[in-house]
Amino acid sequence: MWPTDPTALELNINQKERPLSWKQQTFLADSAMGAPVYRRVKSLLACNLAFRTAGNHNGIKPWLKPAFISKQRLPLPSQSTVLARSYCQHTAQKGLVFRQMFEPISSTYTYLLADCETREAVLIDPVLEEVERDAKLVKELGLRLLYAANTHCHADHITGTGLLKKVVPGCRSIISKDSGAKADITIQEGDRIEFGRFHLEARATPGHTDGCMTFVLNDHSLAFTGDALLIRGCGRTDFQQGSATRLYKSVHEKIFTLPEWCIVYPAHDYKGMTMSTVDEERRLNPRLTKSMEEFVIIMSNLNLPKPTHIDTAVPANLVCGIQGD
Amino acid sequence: MWPTDPTALELNINQKERPLSWKQQTFLADSAMGAPVYRRVKSLLACNLAFRTAGNHNGIKPWLKPAFISKQRLPLPSQSTVLARSYCQHTAQKGLVFRQMFEPISSTYTYLLADCETREAVLIDPVLEEVERDAKLVKELGLRLLYAANTHCHADHITGTGLLKKVVPGCRSIISKDSGAKADITIQEGDRIEFGRFHLEARATPGHTDGCMTFVLNDHSLAFTGDALLIRGCGRTDFQQGSATRLYKSVHEKIFTLPEWCIVYPAHDYKGMTMSTVDEERRLNPRLTKSMEEFVIIMSNLNLPKPTHIDTAVPANLVCGIQGD
Numbered sequence: 342m343w344p345t346d347p348t349a350l351e352l353n354i355n356q357k358e359r360p361l362s363w364k365q366q367t368f369l370a371d372s373a374m375g376a377p378v379y380r381r382v383k384s385l386l387a388c389n390l391a392f393r394t395a396g397n398h399n400g401i402k403p404w405l406k407p408a409f410i411s412k413q414r415l416p417l418p419s420q421s422t423v424l425a426r427s428y429c430q431h432t433a434q435k436g437l438v439f440r441q442m443f444e445p446i447s448s449t450y451t452y453l454l455a456d457c458e459t460r461e462a463v464l465i466d467p468v469l470e471e472v473e474r475d476a477k478l479v480k481e482l483g484l485r486l487l488y489a490a491n492t493h494c495h496a497d498h499i500t501g502t503g504l505l506k507k508v509v510p511g512c513r514s515i516i517s518k519d520s521g522a523k524a525d526i527t528i529q530e531g532d533r534i535e536f537g538r539f540h541l542e543a544r545a546t547p548g549h550t551d552g553c554m555t556f557v558l559n560d561h562s563l564a565f566t567g568d569a570l571l572i573r574g575c576g577r578t579d580f581q582q583g584s585a586t587r588l589y590k591s592v593h594e595k596i597f598t599l600p601e602w603c604i605v606y607p608a609h610d611y612k613g614m615t616m617s618t619v620d621e622e623r624r625l626n627p628r629l630t631k632s633m634e635e636f637v638i639i640m641s642n643l644n645l646p647k648p649t650h651i652d653t654a655v656p657a658n659l660v661c662g663i664q665g666d
Numbered sequence: 667m668w669p670t671d672p673t674a675l676e677l678n679i680n681q682k683e684r685p686l687s688w689k690q691q692t693f694l695a696d697s698a699m700g701a702p703v704y705r706r707v708k709s710l711l712a713c714n715l716a717f718r719t720a721g722n723h724n725g726i727k728p729w730l731k732p733a734f735i736s737k738q739r740l741p742l743p744s745q746s747t748v749l750a751r752s753y754c755q756h757t758a759q760k761g762l763v764f765r766q767m768f769e770p771i772s773s774t775y776t777y778l779l780a781d782c783e784t785r786e787a788v789l790i791d792p793v794l795e796e797v798e799r800d801a802k803l804v805k806e807l808g809l810r811l812l813y814a815a816n817t818h819c820h821a822d823h824i825t826g827t828g829l830l831k832k833v834v835p836g837c838r839s840i841i842s843k844d845s846g847a848k849a850d851i852t853i854q855e856g857d858r859i860e861f862g863r864f865h866l867e868a869r870a871t872p873g874h875t876d877g878c879m880t881f882v883l884n885d886h887s888l889a890f891t892g893d894a895l896l897i898r899g900c901g902r903t904d905f906q907q908g909s910a911t912r913l914y915k916s917v918h919e920k921i922f923t924l925p926e927w928c929i930v931y932p933a934h935d936y937k938g939m940t941m942s943t944v945d946e947e948r949r950l951n952p953r954l955t956k957s958m959e960e961f962v963i964i965m966s967n968l969n970l971p972k973p974t975h976i977d978t979a980v981p982a983n984l985v986c987g988i989q990g991d
Contacts, residue, residue, distance in 0.1 A: 440939075440940070440941070441940050442938045442939060442940065443768065443938035443940065444938055445770060445938065471938065474937055474938070474939075478939075481946070481950060612799055613767045613768035613769055613770065613796065613799065614765075614767060614799075614803075615765070615766050615767065615768065615940065616765070621806070625806060
């Protein structure tokens with residue numbers, strides 16, 4: 342949603358020294374992203390919001406001036422600017438409950454999303470050892486857990502989805518069809534996981550495994566990237582149908598094409614970081630900013646040890662975890 | 667800021683069975699919290715936003731009807747409702763950069779806050795071992811780190827403030843005067859840590875230690891509670907001038923008096939939880955929902971082991987950590 346404060350559009354076309362406010366930069370960032378400026382301005386006019394302009398604008402009404410004219414002599418928006426505009430915007434304005442939880446042994450993040458109005462909730466990537474914690478939080482927040490979804494068939498931990506189905510009656514497990522794993526619901530590219538007024542769009546992002554999915558919130562503000570894209574990293578591609586070229590394409594075609602302000606929530610982080618953005622990873626990811634050829638070489642030279650729990654985790658995850666029976 | 671979607675004010679005064687939307691509940695929650703409803707409505711009218719009302723409103727215009735009239739027969743907002751309205755609201759609308767980071771050895775959370783416009787930033791409770799990570803993020807986000815502030819003199823890890831001063835020129839350390847520790851700036855109850863258009867209000871919350879501070883964002887949307895209030899817990903009170911009665915009073919008088927939707931970001935969590943709210947802790951904290959007498963008994967029976975690193979951490983933290991010289 343566009344900021345409704347009229348001062349947000351104080352463009353100061355003639356400014357040279359004074360730095361742009363974040364709102365001003367955001368306006369230009371939107372323009373640079375290809376959003377039709379005129380359409381946005383038109384909708385603002387319809388809202389009867391006042392425009393304030395300053396200085397000489399060369400005879401062009403600032404609100405109809407194409408963004409590229411002024412953009413050339415203005416600093417490009419940094420990702421922190423972009424971040425500020427979008428961070429949890431949907432949450433505040435649309436009634437989304439959101440929680441991030443951490444499991445320290447496999448450094449896995451579990452995410453809880455829910456609609457405040459309907460109380461319908463989804464858990465992404467729950468971990469077996471933390472099922473009690475997650476189920477307790479769902480209860481404390483007065484939510485109705487519809488689904489426990491895995492971004493992929495994990496190799497480093499056993500999913501909590503099987504046990505959650507027992508602990509939380511009515512909860513159904515979800516995984517991609519391409520994973521080859523069993524679940525109550527198997528999904529494919531373009532399918533939607535609906536909870537109340539929200540949904541997660543499933544995007545197939547294979548490469549770490551064949552069945553990797555990225556779940557994108559309907560307004561494209563949040564992307565749960567699983568092991569496809571990590572913060573300044575990515576999932577390994579040396580087992581479980583791994584393919585560096587497929588992963589490279591998946592990230593570039595399905596994740597980096599999301600809005601730059603889309604927040605990236607991965608399945609893991611090993612350095613204590615909790616989130617990133619599409620913009621940050623496009624600019625700063627040390628692997629995925631390289632060419633595909635360089636990426637393939639990097640991935641083939643990682644020489645990572647075999648995951649400790651792969652021999653127990655994968656068979657269990659192929660049947661959606663421990664069933665609790 | 668009030669939601670600008672006109673449907674947010676569709677109050678449905680006469681409804682009996684149909685559940686309230688989160689927006690409707692939020693409206694009443696605001697009213698119940700003592701916010702002057704009329705003032706809010708007036709500002710909305712000034713924005714030329716349309717009001718939509720439904721049903722019989724007993725001759726009272728819904729937008730001027732005192733909240734308590736309808737509040738009696740409507741369900742109270744739950745904490746998940748409250749959460750949804752406020753979560754990161756300020757971030758989206760006011761240009762605050764916010765990041766939470768985790769240090770796994772002492773399970774410490776470090777927080778980065780910054781103003782997108784001025785780029786001025788503050789770090790809360792940085793950890794020595796993670797200084798490189800934190801400084802890198804500050805640089806990547808294009809921020810200017812003004813302060814590295816400690817909520818208190820930690821006993822479980824060495825603060826990163828001393829080293830940050832060396833690594834990030836211009837950064838100054840902050841701690842409370844009552845901590846007895848040295849820093850570039852010592853603060854007291856009511857002091858402000860300013861960064862750009864934002865500030866953190868320092869609230870003295872002693873009990874875990876004499877010098878414990880809770881830092882509250884100027885709009886009361888976020889509270890960095892240090893070890894005074896943890897998620898479903900609190901800091902121990904059996905060393906370093908600890909006092910269960912002081913801690914109980916601090917939390918009840920200085921933190922539980924914040925708005926119920928205020929997000930609680932503690933210095934630690936040992937179960938992988940990342941945040942809570944004032945409402946949740948008021949209702950669900952197993953220690954602080956008890957009477958003071960019961961709380962004192964609970965705290966005196968914890969029988970916790972001595973922190974592993976206390977003998978090295980406290981002396982180092984009394985001089986603001988490793989100075990890097």
